[in-house]
Amino acid sequence: MIPEATIRRLSVYLRCLRRGLRRGEELVLSTQLARRCGTSASLVRKDLSYFGGFGIKGKGYRVADLIHAIESILGINKPIALILVGVGSLGRAILRYLQEVPYFNILGAFDNDEKKWGRRVGRVEVLPAHFLRRFLEENPVDLGVIAIPPEGVEEVVDTLERGGVRGVLSFALAEFEVPRNMVLEFVDIAAELEFLYYKANKLKT
Amino acid sequence: MIPEATIRRLSVYLRCLRRGLRRGEELVLSTQLARRCGTSASLVRKDLSYFGGFGIKGKGYRVADLIHAIESILGINKPIALILVGVGSLGRAILRYLQEVPYFNILGAFDNDEKKWGRRVGRVEVLPAHFLRRFLEENPVDLGVIAIPPEGVEEVVDTLERGGVRGVLSFALAEFEVPRNMVLEFVDIAAELEFLYYKANKLKT
DNA sequence: TAGATTGTTAATCGATTAACAATC
DNA sequence: TAGATTGTTAATCGATTAACAATC
Numbered sequence: 057m058i059p060e061a062t063i064r065r066l067s068v069y070l071r072c073l074r075r076g077l078r079r080g081e082e083l084v085l086s087t088q089l090a091r092r093c094g095t096s097a098s099l100v101r102k103d104l105s106y107f108g109g110f111g112i113k114g115k116g117y118r119v120a121d122l123i124h125a126i127e128s129i130l131g132i133n134k135p136i137a138l139i140l141v142g143v144g145s146l147g148r149a150i151l152r153y154l155q156e157v158p159y160f161n162i163l164g165a166f167d168n169d170e171k172k173w174g175r176r177v178g179r180v181e182v183l184p185a186h187f188l189r190r191f192l193e194e195n196p197v198d199l200g201v202i203a204i205p206p207e208g209v210e211e212v213v214d215t216l217e218r219g220g221v222r223g224v225l226s227f228a229l230a231e232f233e234v235p236r237n238m239v240l241e242f243v244d245i246a247a248e249l250e251f252l253y254y255k256a257n258k259l260k261t
Numbered sequence: 262m263i264p265e266a267t268i269r270r271l272s273v274y275l276r277c278l279r280r281g282l283r284r285g286e287e288l289v290l291s292t293q294l295a296r297r298c299g300t301s302a303s304l305v306r307k308d309l310s311y312f313g314g315f316g317i318k319g320k321g322y323r324v325a326d327l328i329h330a331i332e333s334i335l336g337i338n339k340p341i342a343l344i345l346v347g348v349g350s351l352g353r354a355i356l357r358y359l360q361e362v363p364y365f366n367i368l369g370a371f372d373n374d375e376k377k378w379g380r381r382v383g384r385v386e387v388l389p390a391h392f393l394r395r396f397l398e399e400n401p402v403d404l405g406v407i408a409i410p411p412e413g414v415e416e417v418v419d420t421l422e423r424g425g426v427r428g429v430l431s432f433a434l435a436e437f438e439v440p441r442n443m444v445l446e447f448v449d450i451a452a453e454l455e456f457l458y459y460k461a462n463k464l465k466t
Numbered sequence: 467t468a469g470a471t472t473g474t475t476a477a478t479c480g481a482t483t484a485a486c487a488a489t490c
Numbered sequence: 491t492a493g494a495t496t497g498t499t500a501a502t503c504g505a506t507t508a509a510c511a512a513t514c
Contacts, residue, residue: 059505063459067452071434092436098507105473113472114514130455131462149354157451199457222461225453229276231297239460241453246362247272248430250335252404254268255444256428257336264481303483310497318496319490
C-alpha cells in the first residue's frame with residue numbers, strides 16, 4: 057500500500073524537478089531533491105521506489121526522465137477534465153489559475169446567479185447551475201472544484217457524484233455524513249491559518 | 262507530544278460544533294461529532310483528551326463549552342494580526358474571504374504593481390510592496406499570506422521573517438532550502454487536484 | 467576498477483484503533 | 491442505582507529513518 061503522503065510529495069518533487077530542468081539541470085541526487093522539497097533523501101528514494109527504479113546507481117536521477125515518470129504515475133500526461141461550481145470572487149480566481157496549468161482542461165463553470173450567466177472568465181463560460189446535471193450527462197468530467205458557501209456543498213456533491221465525477225475539491229468544509237463513491241477533499245484557508253497560528257505560538261515557547 | 266493531525270482536526274470540530282450550535286444543539290456525543298467530521302469517535306475523544314477533560318461522562322460534550330475550549334486551545338479567542346502579499350486575482354479573493362472571519366484582523370495588503378497602490382479591497386488598503394519592511398517594524402504581525410508567483414516567495418518570506426512574522430501561508434510552492442525560524446505552509450491547488458486525480462483513478466480499479 | 471549513490475531492508479517512531487475502567 | 495458515555499491504556503497499524511548491499 058502506497059502512503060497518501062507519498063503521492064502528495066510526488067507533486068512537490070515534480071515542481072522542484074521542473075524548476076531544475078528550466079535551469080538546465082540534467083541529473084539530480086536524492087539529497088538535492090530532498091533539501092529543495094523539505095524532506096529527507098531516504099524518503100525521496102523510498103517514495104520513488106514504490107513505482108520502480110528511476111535512478112542510476114552512483115549517478116542520481118535524470119531530471120527529464122523523472123519528470124516524465126512522475127507525470128505518468130499521477131496520470132497528468134493526458135488532460136484532466138474539470139468543472140468549477142461557484143463563480144464568486146474565489147471561484148473566479150481559481151478559474152483563472154486553473155487555466156494556466158497546461159494539463160487541466162476546464163470544460164465549464166456554473167453559478168446560481170443569473171447575472172453571471174454567459175459571462176466569460178478567461179476562455180471559460182459561466183453557465184446556469186441548473187444546467188449542471190444535464191451537462192454531466194453529455195460531458196465526462198474527472199474532477200469538480202467547488203467554491204460556494206458551505207450550505208450548498210452537499211447538494212452539489214450529490215449532483216456531481218450522480219454525474220460520474222470521481223473527485224471533488226471543495227473550498228468550504230461540509231459535514232459529509234453520507235459515505236460517497238468519490239474522493240472528497242477540503243481546502244479551508246481559515247483552518248490552515250488557525251493551524252499555523254497554533255504552531256507559531258508553540259515555536260515561541 | 263500532540264500530533265499535528267490533532268490540531269488540524271480541532272479546526273474541523275470547531276466548524277461542526279458551530280453549525281450544531283446554530284441549530285440549537287446543546288450536547289453532542291463523540292460518535293456524532295466523529296460522523297459529521299469524518300473521523301472516529303475514539304479519535305475525537307483522544308484529540309480532546311490531550312487538552313483536558315471537556316466532556317461529561319454518560320452525557321457527551323456541552324456544545325457551547327467545547328467551542329470555547331477549542332477556540333482558546335487554538336488561540337483564536339483573541340484577534341490574529343494578518344497581512345497579505347500579492348493582490349492579484351487570487352490575493353483579492355483571499356483578502357475578501359479573510360475579512361469575513363471575525364477573529365482575523367487584516368492590517369494591510371501589499372503589491373508590487375503601482376497601479377494597485379491606494380486601492381481598497383473591502384476595508385483593506387493596498388500598499389507598495391517596498392513599504393513592507395517598514396510596516397513590520399511598526400506593526401506586530403502574527404501571520405502572513407502570500408499569493409505571488411513562486412519566484413518571489415523566497416524574498417518575501419525573508420522580509421516577513423526578519424519583520425517578526427512567525428507563520429506564513431503561501432499559495433505558491435517554493436523551494437525552501439533555508440531552515441527558518443517560522444512556520445511555513447503551502448497550499449497548492451494544482452497539487453491538490455493531482456492528488457485527487459490519482460486517488461480517483463485508484464477508486465475505479 | 468574505485469567511487470558514489472541508488473534501492474531495499476530492518477528498526478524506529480508516531481498516530482490510530484479498540485477495549486474498558488472510571489464516573490456522571 | 492442503572493445506563494450511558496467519557497477518558498485512558500495497550501495493541502495495532504502505518505509511515506519515516508538509518509544503514510547497507512547492490513550496482514552503475
